[in-house]
Amino acid sequence: MSLRTVASKFVELCSQGKNFDVMRTMYEPNIVSVEGDGKETVGQGPVIKKSEDWVADKTFHGETVAGPFFNGATPDQFAVYFTLDVTPKSTGRRITLQEVGVYTVKNDKITREQFFYDGDH
Amino acid sequence: MSLRTVASKFVELCSQGKNFDVMRTMYEPNIVSVEGDGKETVGQGPVIKKSEDWVADKTFHGETVAGPFFNGATPDQFAVYFTLDVTPKSTGRRITLQEVGVYTVKNDKITREQFFYDGDH
Numbered sequence: 290m291s292l293r294t295v296a297s298k299f300v301e302l303c304s305q306g307k308n309f310d311v312m313r314t315m316y317e318p319n320i321v322s323v324e325g326d327g328k329e330t331v332g333q334g335p336v337i338k339k340s341e342d343w344v345a346d347k348t349f350h351g352e353t354v355a356g357p358f359f360n361g362a363t364p365d366q367f368a369v370y371f372t373l374d375v376t377p378k379s380t381g382r383r384i385t386l387q388e389v390g391v392y393t394v395k396n397d398k399i400t401r402e403q404f405f406y407d408g409d410h
Numbered sequence: 411m412s413l414r415t416v417a418s419k420f421v422e423l424c425s426q427g428k429n430f431d432v433m434r435t436m437y438e439p440n441i442v443s444v445e446g447d448g449k450e451t452v453g454q455g456p457v458i459k460k461s462e463d464w465v466a467d468k469t470f471h472g473e474t475v476a477g478p479f480f481n482g483a484t485p486d487q488f489a490v491y492f493t494l495d496v497t498p499k500s501t502g503r504r505i506t507l508q509e510v511g512v513y514t515v516k517n518d519k520i521t522r523e524q525f526f527y528d529g530d531h
Contacts, residue, residue, distance in 0.1 A: 327482020355491065358510050358526035361448025368510040368526040370476065370491040389479050389489040389510055405479035405489040 290397045296357035296367035299392065299399070303354045303369075312337045317398035325388075325406045343410075350374040350383070366393050386410055411518045417478035417488035420513065420520070424475045424490075433458045438519035446509075446527045464531075471495040471504070487514050507531055 295315070302311045312333065322336045323329050330339050356369035373386040388406035392399050404410075416436070423432045433454065443457045444450050451460050477490035494507040509527035513520050525531075 323481060323483045325479075325481055327485070329483070355508055356510070356526075356528070358446075358508070358528055360444060360446055360524055360526045362444045362450070362524065364448070366526075368512075370508075370510060387476055387479070387491075389477070389491060391489075391512075403481055403483065405477075405481045405487075407477070407479055 292365065292367060292394050293357070293359070295394050295397055295399070296359070296392070299367075300354050300357050300369060303352065303371075306352065308340065308352075309337065311399075312340065315399050317395070317400045320399060321401045323401070323403040325404055325410060346378050348376040348378065350376070365395060366391055368392070413480070413486065413488060413515050414478075416515050416518055416520070417480070417513070420488075421475050421478050421490060424473065424492075427473065429461065429473075430458065432520075433461065436520050438516070438521045441520060442522045444522070444524040446525055446531060467499050469497040469499065471497070486516060487512055489513070 299311055299315060316333045316336065318333050319331065320333055320336055321329055321331050322339065330336050351374045353372045354369050357367040358369065359367055368389060368391050371388050371390060374383070375386060376383040386406065388404050388410065391403045393401035420432055420436060437454045437457065439454050440452065441454055441457055442450055442452050443460065451457050472495045474493045475490050478488040479490065480488055489510060489512050492509050492511060496507060497504040507527065509525050509531065512524045514522035
């Protein structure tokens with residue numbers, strides 16, 4: 290597969306709300322996930338657990354995914370722009386979170402994800 | 411100024427359509443601009459010229475800018491998501507272009523911009 294094929298499959302699955310299918314089938318076992326504060330989580334299991342924990346204290350209404358986007362200077366990467374429509378259980382207030390994700394692909398698997406956003410997510 | 415201050419000023423000016431003000435006042439003289447195909451343009455003058463050429467063969471209806479977004483692992487960078495509402499004069503067909511921009515800041519000036527998108531822009 291090409292980077293473009295992997296990236297298109299990623300966006301297709303996310304657009305269907307199948308983010309956990311992405312993590313289970315497209316992540317390399319030693320994936321590194323970097324949150325907005327710079328904190329790294331290493332390994333497919335811990336990264337899935339991080340997302341499960343994130344979802345657990347929210348009502349998730351939906352998401353949009355724009356992309357994938359490419360740049361020839363970094364030919365193993367693609368970028369996307371997410372909006373996440375959620376209600377944190379702690380506040381009960383529905384909000385839209387926005388973030389840019391930059392994904393690195395090697396041997397058809399995602400090896401690194403880096404999220405850019407503002408404030409707590 | 412902090413990265414956050416520079417990034418906020420950038421988004422504020424772009425949201426007002428003042429992209430050329432950004433280039434004239436916030437770009438470092440030796441800025442490197444990397445287009446989607448990986449091609450680099452070096453220097454404030456050439457980068458401004460590149461944008462002037464880009465605008466010249468389009469009718470520009472407006473833009474939106476989401477962000478700025480941050481990641482602690484790359485503390486000298488911010489990311490934004492643009493939508494550009496344009497009609498290329500060659501086709502006469504109005505389209506919305508999307509792109510992610512990743513900007514590097516040093517000493518309060520933008521030293522590098524890298525654009526991620528899909529297809530011709």
